[in-house]
Amino acid sequence: MASRSEEYDVVVVGAGIVGLASAYHILSQNPGCQVAVVEKAASAGQGDTAKTVAGIRNTFTSEVNRVLSETSIDFYKHVQDELKFDLHLELVGYLWLLTAELAKQFDSVIDRMKKDGIALKLWQPDQLSKMLPRSRIAIDSGDEEAKIMGLNSIAMGLQGLKCGTIAAEKLVEFYEREIRKMGGSILYRERMNSFILEPRPKLGLPKEPLVWQNAKVEGVVTTRGRIRAEQTVVATGCWSTDLLSHLGIDSHVRAKKRQVFALKGAGVSDLLFSKGFNEQGVLPMTLIPPRLIYMKPNRSEGTFWVGVSDYVGRPFTFEEEPAAEDDFYTYDIYPVLSHYFPNFKDIRPFNKWAGHYDLNTIDGNPYIFEDSGLIVADGTSGSGMMKADAIGRIVAAVQAGKDMATLYGGKHFKVAKLGVETRQVEPEEFVI
Amino acid sequence: MASRSEEYDVVVVGAGIVGLASAYHILSQNPGCQVAVVEKAASAGQGDTAKTVAGIRNTFTSEVNRVLSETSIDFYKHVQDELKFDLHLELVGYLWLLTAELAKQFDSVIDRMKKDGIALKLWQPDQLSKMLPRSRIAIDSGDEEAKIMGLNSIAMGLQGLKCGTIAAEKLVEFYEREIRKMGGSILYRERMNSFILEPRPKLGLPKEPLVWQNAKVEGVVTTRGRIRAEQTVVATGCWSTDLLSHLGIDSHVRAKKRQVFALKGAGVSDLLFSKGFNEQGVLPMTLIPPRLIYMKPNRSEGTFWVGVSDYVGRPFTFEEEPAAEDDFYTYDIYPVLSHYFPNFKDIRPFNKWAGHYDLNTIDGNPYIFEDSGLIVADGTSGSGMMKADAIGRIVAAVQAGKDMATLYGGKHFKVAKLGVETRQVEPEEFVI
Numbered sequence: 085m086a087s088r089s090e091e092y093d094v095v096v097v098g099a100g101i102v103g104l105a106s107a108y109h110i111l112s113q114n115p116g117c118q119v120a121v122v123e124k125a126a127s128a129g130q131g132d133t134a135k136t137v138a139g140i141r142n143t144f145t146s147e148v149n150r151v152l153s154e155t156s157i158d159f160y161k162h163v164q165d166e167l168k169f170d171l172h173l174e175l176v177g178y179l180w181l182l183t184a185e186l187a188k189q190f191d192s193v194i195d196r197m198k199k200d201g202i203a204l205k206l207w208q209p210d211q212l213s214k215m216l217p218r219s220r221i222a223i224d225s226g227d228e229e230a231k232i233m234g235l236n237s238i239a240m241g242l243q244g245l246k247c248g249t250i251a252a253e254k255l256v257e258f259y260e261r262e263i264r265k266m267g268g269s270i271l272y273r274e275r276m277n278s279f280i281l282e283p284r285p286k287l288g289l290p291k292e293p294l295v296w297q298n299a300k301v302e303g304v305v306t307t308r309g310r311i312r313a314e315q316t317v318v319a320t321g322c323w324s325t326d327l328l329s330h331l332g333i334d335s336h337v338r339a340k341k342r343q344v345f346a347l348k349g350a351g352v353s354d355l356l357f358s359k360g361f362n363e364q365g366v367l368p369m370t371l372i373p374p375r376l377i378y379m380k381p382n383r384s385e386g387t388f389w390v391g392v393s394d395y396v397g398r399p400f401t402f403e404e405e406p407a408a409e410d411d412f413y414t415y416d417i418y419p420v421l422s423h424y425f426p427n428f429k430d431i432r433p434f435n436k437w438a439g440h441y442d443l444n445t446i447d448g449n450p451y452i453f454e455d456s457g458l459i460v461a462d463g464t465s466g467s468g469m470m471k472a473d474a475i476g477r478i479v480a481a482v483q484a485g486k487d488m489a490t491l492y493g494g495k496h497f498k499v500a501k502l503g504v505e506t507r508q509v510e511p512e513e514f515v516i
Numbered sequence: 517m518a519s520r521s522e523e524y525d526v527v528v529v530g531a532g533i534v535g536l537a538s539a540y541h542i543l544s545q546n547p548g549c550q551v552a553v554v555e556k557a558a559s560a561g562q563g564d565t566a567k568t569v570a571g572i573r574n575t576f577t578s579e580v581n582r583v584l585s586e587t588s589i590d591f592y593k594h595v596q597d598e599l600k601f602d603l604h605l606e607l608v609g610y611l612w613l614l615t616a617e618l619a620k621q622f623d624s625v626i627d628r629m630k631k632d633g634i635a636l637k638l639w640q641p642d643q644l645s646k647m648l649p650r651s652r653i654a655i656d657s658g659d660e661e662a663k664i665m666g667l668n669s670i671a672m673g674l675q676g677l678k679c680g681t682i683a684a685e686k687l688v689e690f691y692e693r694e695i696r697k698m699g700g701s702i703l704y705r706e707r708m709n710s711f712i713l714e715p716r717p718k719l720g721l722p723k724e725p726l727v728w729q730n731a732k733v734e735g736v737v738t739t740r741g742r743i744r745a746e747q748t749v750v751a752t753g754c755w756s757t758d759l760l761s762h763l764g765i766d767s768h769v770r771a772k773k774r775q776v777f778a779l780k781g782a783g784v785s786d787l788l789f790s791k792g793f794n795e796q797g798v799l800p801m802t803l804i805p806p807r808l809i810y811m812k813p814n815r816s817e818g819t820f821w822v823g824v825s826d827y828v829g830r831p832f833t834f835e836e837e838p839a840a841e842d843d844f845y846t847y848d849i850y851p852v853l854s855h856y857f858p859n860f861k862d863i864r865p866f867n868k869w870a871g872h873y874d875l876n877t878i879d880g881n882p883y884i885f886e887d888s889g890l891i892v893a894d895g896t897s898g899s900g901m902m903k904a905d906a907i908g909r910i911v912a913a914v915q916a917g918k919d920m921a922t923l924y925g926g927k928h929f930k931v932a933k934l935g936v937e938t939r940q941v942e943p944e945e946f947v948i
Contacts, residue, residue: 334832401761
């Protein structure tokens with residue numbers, strides 16, 4: 085294929101959910117703008133966006149996280165209810181099953197969220213036992229297995245009401261369609277190899293010594309040629325760590341494998357269609373202790389997707405094709421899952437996959453910052469799907485040189501809050 | 517060599533300046549403590565500690581950086597003047613040569629430092645021209661080369677007085693000798709391969725699933741066997757990024773190559789022995805614009821060591837044997853250096869070497885934090901030598917479970933300030 089050179093106002097690297105939302109809002113807010121999205125895969129949302137469980141929640145202690153997720157969820161509702169684009173958005177809730185120890189640990193966090201107006205419902209253990217008859221909400225004092233494993237009775241159910249699930253691929257489809265309508269280009273099967281870094285102004289000196297000139301990124305070099313652009317948006321999730329590392333710019337994020345296992349079966353269906361938590365008559369996205377294994381209900385397919393984030397012991401790595409590990413289900417998930425929910429007894433995954441967390445290990449909020457002609461949006465920390473629309477709006481504001489972004493519903497947001505030197509966020513305390 | 521297993525209270529990984537100062541203070545404060553320092557090289561201080569230019573300064577805008585450097589410098593003076601251990605410590609000053617643009621940019625920074633009681637002296641351009649007769653303090657308006665390169669006249673000289681130089685190898689020797697005196701072990705030619713990570717308590721379950729247990733580092737595995745310890749201090753500079761990455765713990769630092777070039781010659785000597793700046797009759801450690809090339813005077817050998825930090829365009833990389841690049845001197849340093857100081861005309865380095873910066877790209881202050889049995893001390897950001905003693909004292913306080921460290925001179929320091937979630941530092945604004 086012949087190498088070509090193209091020029092745009094803005095090139096967005098990555099057609100994942102953050103890149104798409106960014107391109108969409110740049111185009112919406114600035115109709116004349118020439119925007120190209122560069123994507124290495126053959127279609128949009130095939131990277132970590134496709135690997136998400138796509139839970140959405142507004143239950144964050146960081147005000148920034150809360151505002152980003154609430155306004156994004158509102159926008160998704162608008163798309164589904166008013167624009168009539170079905171995103172499979174279902175506000176079935178998130179249900180945290182907490183031991184006495186965890187309930188105590190999260191006590192101030194729960195208080196804080198209530199004060200912040202987050203819609204929460206508390207369930208008592210006896211209520212949960214009735215609604216989930218085959219579960220072990222109360223762990224028997226003679227339960228030797230539980231004792232060895234350190235599992236304790238559930239002392240409280242905490243349900244977030246403005247929470248639920250969405251279909252990642254539908255949200256991708258929505259943004260992609262709108263980008264095309266507005267004349268944006270999405271260049272598939274085009275892998276970014278490097279940034280075009282040039283001094284400004286060019287001095288014509290030997291080797292153009294960047295060390296004492298101002299260097300600026302002027303676009304990207306891909307597998308198909310050069311794409312020059314005034315601004316380059318880096319929306320590559322945790323791949324940004326490697327990409328920016330070549331420039332000597334810190335992404336401020338770390339990549340960690342995230343594994344999902346799909347489960348089905350007769351007992352699974354019983355649990356899935358637990359009544360009383362929501363009008364859909366389905367178990368909410370449920371989290372079980374001690375380390376918060378999450379179970380996402382998929383009503384239409386009658387399955388659960390389960391996973392758990394591991395902290396110490398799981399290396400930071402970015403892989404092109406990360407693989408889910410059978411042993412991880414067998415040893416890290418299954419013993420706890422099947423103990424609290426004997427419905428899962430002997431059930432093995434019928435499908436599994438892995439992506440990455442794009443972790444901000446310091447405060448758990450996203451980063452959106454400018455550096456040398458780049459606009460970097462990363463650090464979604466496992467909650468990118470539920471914040472993507474707001475992130476896209478903030479990227480668009482930064483691209484337009486504005487100090488304030490307008491989020492869905494009209495809320496104003498100071499873009500510098502998500503920057504590096506100017507950062508103003510509270511560390512997220514309600515981490516799954 | 518037969519594999520052996522040893523046990524200590526504390527194992528310190530790395531016999532660089534931070535590891536040595538840490539081991540020294542742990543032993544001083546806690547005489548019964550069994551401490552081993554593990555070092556891959558054949559002797560102490562052979563990594564990035566050996567590659568430093570070993571300038572020391574107290575000119576920081578961050579209060580934390582200032583306190584760490586001032587108390588460390590005071591301790592080094594105490595060692596040299598009272599303990600009579602010659603560290604080749606010479607307070608010849610740091611001299612920033614600033615263009616009008618840089619002077620303006622640093623205006624508030626200079627004000628701030630004055631208010632903070634940092635001893636500073638300002639020099640006018642005509643004074644500098646007299647003291648440095650062969651230099652181009654004033655750049656001629658007809659100087660085409662300067663115009664192309666964007667070089668401007670020096671508008672101000674800013675001299676930090678409690679600043680100067682030290683011999684890194686002497687400070688290493690001091691700490692090493694004291695560690696041995698106090699019964700500490702330094703295990704050379706022993707490379708750390710991995711951490712011993714174990715669940716606590718051990719459940720005896722298949723694969724000991726760390727994800728829902730508490731995992732703790734219980735020492736290290738080296739090329740010679742296992743060293744178990746209650747606490748493991750990671751003092752490996754920017755190598756910590758790779759080491760901790762295997763555990764999935766963020767080092768919060770990035771490695772970038774740091775190159776030093778040694779210059780000598782007749783013209784060089786003239787400049788070196790410039791009078792008027794200090795009682796030693798030598799040019800201070802001098803920094804020249806636009807991107808602050810630094811020149812360290814070595815009075816006894818009649819040489820300068822020069823270098824410059826590059827920002828965008830220089831990748832983050834950690835190499836076992838980083839190499840200084842001739843081209844970096846030729847294209848990035850020489851044109852500016854020889855323009856301001858024609859003394860360097862046609863002078864090529866007679867020696868060169870490279871190490872790494874251990875960069876905290878967010879606030880430029882060190883990190884000292886605990887995680888899962890580890891105490892990590894990193895992020896010295898190019899100023900480790902001048903803060904090492906204070907860092908060692910803070911590590912020792914953390915090791916002893918104290919909230920406050922006592923720095924040299926009796927100043928109390930809240931150790932949580934350098935932690936991650938509890939961090940309380942001002943971003944450093946006076947970066948070289």
